[in-house]
């Protein structure tokens with residue numbers, strides 16, 4: 292198999308006296324979907340924030356395309372090709388789809404003081420990219436606030452792909468979605484992976500993870516419980532791992548296997 | 551919209567009527583307001599209000615407020631307030647007066663120095679807001695008192711105890727920069743139009759309106775440049791993004807801190823420009839200059855469609871908001887109404903605008 296695009300070794304992150312991550316090792320190869328699973332507060336969001344330059348890890352090392360790396364800001368990570376769709380979506384509801392799509396990376400035309408936002412080009416690209424993802428916008432000036440949750444996730448993913456992401460990090464993109472919209476987002480993930488982009492997919496939902504994942508890493512209270520490859524593990528085992536094993540089995544018994 | 555997108559249109563989307571589209575523009579309320587106020591004064595006011603000289607009469611205060619209002623609107627879109635701009639007018643006026651009268655600087659030095667000082671104070675406001683994470687409302691409220699007090703102390707210090715500094719007009723007389731910041735422009739045009747009989751003139755042939763007061767030109771230029779920046783440049787997109795959700799903007803690579811600090815510098819500089827124009831015009835400055843202007847500027851911005859929560863609004867809206875202000879303040883003198891109705895009107899207009907904006911916002915975000 293190919294060498295990983297990104298390798299995170301023994302990452303630790305402390306928030307004051309809170310130990311959010313206590314030595315997590317993780318890697319990602321091109322064209323794979325690596326699922327990161329774990330319960331609420333396990334440290335998933337914190338972990339990917341160290342990967343995307345939002346937080347500096349307290350300890351540990353990151354290797355990106357074979358070189359050691361330390362991102363100073365999300366912008367550095369973005370420029371290197373690590374794009375993140377945050378759980379609390381980096382989208383602004385009052386702004387149009389186009390303006391959101393190009394936020395921070397506006398195409399320009401003209402020179403020096405006449406340099407301006409090339410809104411026509413931006414509109415065309417946005418419409419085309421969204422259509423590729425299977426979404427027909429009313430118009431490029433439609434406000435993001437009028438889109439459904441799944442459509443918003445898709446805008447965010449389309450944006451990352453358009454800007455040449457090599458690593459796409461998705462923090463619980465399906466958590467708030469209905470069945471159809473979840474299916475849409477999962478098929479988008481599939482499409483993105485086929486383009487050779489490495490996807491980190493965070494979820495609570497084992498079934499969603501099983502649907503697209505190639506490898507699965509489970510986090511629990513800031514530590515990894517191990518990484519499994521597709522086929523090595525089934526949904527029930529993953530579920531157990533996420534909940535920390537034994538207690539869950541007992542609980543599940545009393546609920547009659549409904550979870 | 552291109553025909554291409556129509557070809558792909560979704561069966562669940564009804565064609566959007568032009569009117570609905572118009573309803574989504576932030577400046578709609580202010581334009582509607584101008585129309586209503588115009589109709590009101592057409593009916594109630596003396597007909598001289600809408601002659602050329604009448605229009606100049608209400609456009610002059612509208613322009614002075616509007617320059618502040620447009621800057622305040624941009625800052626509000628960026629998600630912050632500046633309550634210190636009224637006091638900044640007094641402070642910058644005092645500094646400028648001291649520069650030209652006491653120090654005897656020519657305008658070419660005094661004006662850039664005054665603007666730079668104001669910009670530095672604006673940047674300080676921004677820096678404090680960003681460092682402390684406190685609401686700009688409270689940080690600049692402190693600025694409101696500090697600058698007002700400093701203006702008063704400064705005036706007394708440099709005039710030997712008086713709260714008014716005189717002799718500014720004499721000091722700038724003949725300065726080559728003075729015509730850009732004072733008096734009327736396009737005098738030749740007015741004379742030409744008067745000769746051609748297009749505008750009213752006195753019996754001597756001198757036009758009744760000698761020219762366009764420079765502040766009106768500044769006002770129009772401000773509105774045009776602000777609109778261009780907001781709608782047609784990357785910086786405009788950054789301003790909307792910063793005000794919409796500064797964290798999301800930051801995570802997308804928008805230089806949020808730089809945007810906010812620049813906007814605070816802009817409001818302070820706009821206040822200094824208004825100070826320079828009005829101080830030269832009056833020939834003197836005092837500590838009450840710009841009193842309450844911070845609130846009037848914010849009201850103009852809100853009437854113009856700015857949301858108090860940031861991320862939405864328009865410079866054109868603030869432009870019309872300021873014109874409504876000017877029309878009502880001056881217009882009431884052309885009517886039989888008591889002029890003090892002005893304040894009542896102000897409050898009512900503000901409340902109406904906020905309610906209206908709320909409705910508009912819900913429309914934009916798809917009534918959720």
Ligand SMILES: Nc1ncnc2c1ncn2[C@@H]1O[C@H](COP(=O)(O)OP(=O)(O)OP(=O)(O)O)[C@@H](O)[C@H]1O
Pocket residue numbers: 306309310311329330331332333334335336337338378
């Ligand atoms: N900024 C912060 N300051 C202090 N503690 C934090 C901060 N961010 C996260 N934490 C703590 O770190 C731990 C891990 O949080 P994190 O957000 O990474 O969890 P998560 O696995 O993403 O959970 P969820 O599934 O609910 O999104 C939690 O105990 C949380 O309270």
Ligand SMILES: [Mg+2]
Pocket residue numbers: 335336337378462
């Ligand atoms: Mg999380």
